[in-house]
Amino acid sequence: MDRAPAEPTIDDVDRAMMERCIALALRAADLGEYPYAAVICRHGKVVCEAINTVRHDRDVSHHAEVVAISEGLRRLNRASLEDCTIYANAEPCALCCCARPTSAVLCLACPRHSQADSRAGTFLQIPSCRTGT
Ligand SMILES: [Zn+2]
Numbered sequence: 001m002d003r004a005p006a007e008p009t010i011d012d013v014d015r016a017m018m019e020r021c022i023a024l025a026l027r028a029a030d031l032g033e034y035p036y037a038a039v040i041c042r043h044g045k046v047v048c049e050a051i052n053t054v055r056h057d058r059d060v061s062h063h064a065e066v067v068a069i070s071e072g073l074r075r076l077n078r079a080s081l082e083d084c085t086i087y088a089n090a091e092p093c094a095l096c097c098c099a100r101p102t103s104a105v106l107c108l109a110c111p112r113h114s115q116a117d118s119r120a121g122t123f124l125q126i127p128s129c130r131t132g133t
Helices: 013-030 064-076 096-101
Strands: 035-044 044-049 084-088 105-110 122-126
Touching: 013 035, 013 044, 013 064, 013 084, 035 064, 044 064, 064 084, 064 096
Parallel strands: 084 105
Antiparallel strands: 035 044, 035 084, 105 122
16 A cells, blocks of 8 residues: 655744745835745754745856845855755746755745645755755
């Protein structure tokens, strides 16, 4: 008998980061940007956060995840986010998949349409876009 895969657990940090990400995405929309945001978290603390700045910067590569990853690497002064979690409010596009260090875990905070009482939304963990592992 097939069983559905277990739902990932959501702890208080995950919930707080997802809600923060959604709030940032709404702020991006208020600023006239595309409504996307990303938050990078390490050991329960925010490393950095970013919104999509494609329109403001007139740069098609300034997706929220790409901006956050660049800032996170700069702030941590290293070339890997292997012990970090990236929270985003949408599934990553091809550009963001390529920009994301393969070992960082991506968590999505997407609006949930199937359950009216969910504030944080769907929670998915995508360890790696490139390898699917
Ligand atoms: Zn993207």
